Amino acid sequence: MTKVDADEFARIVAPYRYELSVHAYRLTGGSSDAEDALLEGMIAAWRGLAGLREQTALRAWLYRVTTNAALRLVERRGPCLLSWDSATAADPVAELGPPREDAPWVEPFRGISDPADATERREHLELAWIAALQHLPATQRAVLVLREALGYSADETASILDTTRASVNSALQRARATLAQQMPQPGDASDPDLDRAAVQTFVEAFTAGDVERVIELLAEDARFTMPPLPAWFDGRADVAAFLRTSVFATPSQVREVGVVDGHPAVLGEQLWEGEWRPGALMILHLHDGRIGWLATFVGPMCVA
Structure with missing residues (x-):
């Protein structure tokens, strides 16, 4: 050439x-x-x-x-x-x-994915x-x-x-x-209807500040991660405690942003000086309507 x-x-x-x-x-x-x-x-x-x-x-x-x-x-x-x-x-x-x-x-991958x-x-x-x-x-x-x-x-x-x-x-x-x-050993296929319903419940409950309803969605072995913060939480009880004491301590809302890296994702927004501003990308790893890993990415990387 x-x-x-x-x-x-x-x-x-x-x-x-x-x-x-x-x-x-x-x-x-x-x-x-x-x-x-x-x-x-x-x-x-x-x-x-x-x-x-x-x-x-x-x-x-x-x-x-x-x-x-x-x-x-x-x-x-x-x-x-x-x-x-x-x-x-x-x-x-x-x-x-x-x-x-x-x-x-x-x-997470920031490229635009083809839903097909x-x-x-x-x-x-x-x-x-x-x-x-x-x-x-x-x-x-x-x-x-x-x-x-x-x-x-x-x-x-x-x-x-x-x-x-x-x-x-x-x-x-x-x-x-x-x-x-x-890699974890593959188990039974997840029920897509239960997973879709769980995403809707998560969005509604999170935006309403209903922390207990969000906690009901967690699997017993749920994990919560949030880089670049190194702290992460292991197990339903600890994730629930963090949600109660920290995440829901300030007004927040979430909205669906589609699929990120093969899983449903929501954008978390916090009220700052009277304006809702993006704060974190939350990727929900679900199985039969229960969240096993709430992979949260905090800061500019989530909205770039």
């Missing part, structure tokens, strides 16, 4: 930008890091586009430069953290402590899966994503990562074994 200007390059790669941003997010575990990796990858792609001999190889080559950029970032930064990887569960009535702004937290692709998102974008990937070495992470999320063959993956088929197969086997230890 001949050298192209910036506008022409943007037109060429436009059909691939969303899927590449998803790919970078899977590898890095953070939306901000994914944006940085994608930018670095696109700069490399623009510089090297003229050397690409076959137009049909463009997609795989874009995945190659994006993967390399994401892996370099992960190597520099280290793995992203979940709250329970960062600290032990906190006392729900104690001081929360300051946020850890320096910690690389696992973040809900099954794929649940399997390969949900927060628990992204978090589990953080326990894999960077190359194993890339192999697993390329093979199982994107469906590349072992030979295609080896080409993208500049390695051998045998190395790809070995990395995939080890990655699967580690992931099986990190």
Whole structure:
């Protein structure tokens, strides 16, 4: 291919930008890091586009430069953290402590999702899966994503990562074994009608300040996390205590914002100087109408 200007390059790669941003997010575990990796990858792609001999190889080559950029970032930064990887569960009535702004937290994906692709998102974008990937070495992470999320063959993956088929197969086997230890074992499928009803009840009760009704939705082993604050709470009793003493201590309301990382999400807003302002993104991990994990993200990241 001949050298192209910036506008022409943007037109060429436009059909691939969303899927590449998803790919970078899977590898890095953070939306901000994914944006940085994608930018670095696109700069490399623009510089090297003229050397690409076959137009049909463009997609795989874009995945190659994006993967390399994401892996370099992960190597520099280290793995992203979940709250329970960062600290032990906190006392729900104690001081929360300051946020850890320096910690690389696992973040929700900020891209615009296609509702028709809900099954794929649940399997390969949900927060628990992204978090589990953080326990894999960077190359194993890339192999697993390329093979199982994107469906590349072992030979295609080896080409993208500049390695051998045998190395790809070995990395995939080890990655699967580690992931099986990190991911919860799948249980019975959740009842979608119960889950939809629970989301509606959560929104109504939260906005009405009915903390007891919200608590009724919690599973016995419920968890509440809220990065960048390192404090998190384990079990229905402690989550309930924190809701009563802290969350509902100030006027709040929530509104549905659709699906984030494969799960229903609401935007929490607080009354500040007579105006409702966004304060937290809350992702509800539900099973048969009970909340098992209230994954809350506090601050600017929730509305960016």
